[in-house]
Amino acid sequence: MNLFADIRSLVVAAVADLVAAGVLPGGLDTAAITVEPPREASHGDMATNAAMVLAKPASLAPRVIADALATRLRTDPRVARVDVAGPGFLNLSLTPDLWQGVVKAALTMGTEYGKSSLGAGQKVNVEFVSANPTGPMHVGHVRGAVVGDALARLLAYSGWNVTREYYINDGGAQVDVLARSAYERYREAHGLDPEIAEGLYPGDYLIPVGQAMKDKWGATLLDQPESVWLLDVREFATRMMMDEIRGDLAMLGVQMDVFSSEKALYGTGKIEAAIQTLRDMGLIYEGTLEPPKGKTLDDWEPRVQTLFRSTAHGDDVDRPVMKSDGGWTYFAPDIAYHFDKVQRGFDQLIDILGADHGGYVKRMKAAVSALSGGRVPLDIKLVQLVKLFKNGEPFKMSKRAGTFVTLRDVVEQAGADVTRFMMLTRKNDVALDFDFAKVLEQSKDNPVFYVQYANARVNSVLRKARDAGVACDDATLAAADLGKLGHEAELAMARKLAEWPRLVEIAARANEPHRVAFYLFELASDFHGLWNKGNDEASLRFLQEDTAISQSKIALARATGVVICAGLGILGVTPVEEMR
């Protein structure tokens, strides 16, 4: 149920009528026609740009088309009034029972109200987090995790078949470093002094790994050369780190569907096959790259490498897939991995990456474009930094000093729900401030609290109504006569609820879950406003002498609660029923 979509269909049908009647020429493209809420409430309930969009292709003045459309639209029973305004806007006022329909839909469908079939069951793969398995997740990863998970929920809500995927970078040199670092902790577990050389991971989180190694291998690895233990220890430590990361994700409420391993691509011919596929397209060649301009590299010397002609698919320079020593660059397994995703039949790929991967976007898009024959779009969302604050003071992180903040630190202090909501209060490509003190504040300044509080108030109304013996189950409320709601503030509330399905659609199309958080804040704002008006005007309170009137008002409140719950569901935040 999407009222805006319904009315848009009505407008498009009216255009078709005019074409049939010979008023408008045939073959008009109606795609650009929009029906949206007007900025000014005095302009009615909905506005459409149809007349202005069609004016040029139809070679008619916008006002002429607008007048003709207005005449048609007035004959529809849903439309109470049509005005032609400005350069050719059509402002529509709808009959009150349509708003009643919105409330009724929310009450009968519950949090399904707002779901759509926009995605048409298409398979989309959302890859996110993909933190290196060399340590616990830190704050930097939290935002990516939340954005990715919320996006996955948003797309699932909008009719996509979603797979959440984590790519484990367990094939590169960094896991060797992990193994060496763990080995030192293993020696430490035997009472020896660990030698944490420059470049190794110094974190305490490896101490339990060393202990577990001792439990597993006893003293058999002591004083052995690296060649003896490296592979086994790498495997072991990586596994432990991934267990830790899984635990971190669980704390945040993130559940992956698939974990893919980079290492598993080696030795299976998958990398070779992906590169060969590109080679068959004539996109692989041997050559030398120009040195990067403006950046002086002391040790630069031109070398012949195997290059991917990514410039043929929109990149700025060709990219190496093989190093001069014959080993793969990190790009090669990534190509193979994305090729694998394409071959698994996804219609759309989304990667959520940290902003430091910006230079990587074009080459990956080029690879996917080439390997899928342009069939599978890859959308890469870069997530900007999170700046931590404590009481307004910047909170400095340093890996060396051991003061880096882990996901666990954040969630333990702020809670998973608050953390998730806050991470979505900014669009992904803008840096975000996270103040530990502020996010726990119980005031209007805190959007999480404000939204939760609105829902708690809805539940408080329901509790009181029940205590007063007013029937207020959803079925009863859905049948309530909303014709009794006449006040402008109440109608505005219903209008806001009508926007929910439309908002979801817009957010899903743009892959932007933060829009849901902003909508919820506005919705909560409207609800609190209505509530406050009840302090002055007793007639606006939700509980009245007359049961039928009470039920109509409670229905509106309950519908608001339903939409808040639906929205929080997309954000992965648990609604609270009562503030404490």
Add this chain to the structure above:
RNA sequence: GGUCCCAUAGCUCAGCUGGAUAGAGCGCUACCCUCCGAAGGUAGAGGCCGCACGUUCGAAUCGUGCUGGGACCGCCA
């Protein structure tokens, strides 16, 4: 030098893939309230949407060129 991102009220930010007189919160000003429908309320002031061209009925939004801030820039991931 190149690529990507950002620039909107004093501050922090929204802004519907191009719509009408550009919005919210904080802060500020003035009133009201201190009642568990509690964890404040109402109203007001405040704008060259970084700058300049361009695209068209119409631009904060799209294009080009600047300015300022951030991230990244063979063989590390």
